Amino acid sequence: QQQVKQSPQSLIVQKGGISIINCAYENTAFDYFPWYQQFPGKGPALLIAIRPDVSEKKEGRFTISFNKSAKQFSLHIMDSQPGDSATYFCAASIGTASKLTFGTGTRLQVTL
C-alpha cells in the first residue's frame, strides 16, 4: 500500500518557468511533510518542509502548499533554473521517530 502518491513522474520546464509537483497522502496521522532534492550519485537533501498546522511555507524560490482537508501538498519552484534539474521526493512521517514514507519521485529537467 503506497501511502504517499506523487505526480508527475517526470517534468520538463523551461528556464524561468514554474515547476509544480504534487503529492497526496492517506494517513491522517502524518505530522511532518518534507521535500527532498536528489542529484545523480548523491543522497537526498532536505529542500523544505511543512507541518499540517500551516497552509503554505516559502523559502526563496521554493514554496510548499498544504491542503489538510484534501490530504494533498505540493512543491512549487518559481523561476526554475537548469541547476534545479534533479529528482524531487515528497515524504511524510509521524511523531518523534520520524520514519519517512517517500513518494516515488519526480525527475525535473529545466531546459534553456
Place this chain on the structure above:
Amino acid sequence: NAGVTQTPKFRILKIGQSMTLQCAQDMNHNYMYWYRQDPGMGLKLIYYSVGAGITDKGEVPNGYNVSRSTTEDFPLRLELAAPSQTSVYFCASRLSTGFQPQHFGDGTRLSIL
C-alpha cells in the same frame, strides 16, 4: 564535518554471499536509518535506531540485520544475498529533538548476480 559517511560506494556480490554496509555519522545524532532505493519506487525504510543498543524494523526488513553499539555507527548486514536485494542503500541520521531533517549519505550501490 564529514556528515554521514557510507562505505563502500559500489559492490558486486554473488548470490548467497554476505556483507556489511557501513554507515558512520559525526554529528552526534541519536536517530539513524537505513533505506533502499529502487528505480521508480522511492526510498523504503529497512531498519532504524533511536539510540545505541535500540533498533527496530521498518517497512522492508526481511533479509537484513542491524546493530547499533555506538552513537556514531549503524552497520547494515546482508545475509545470504539475493538478486532482489540489488538496490542503492542510503543511511541517514537526525537529531532526536523536534522536527529535525534527516541527513543522508551518498549511498552504496549494490548489485547481486
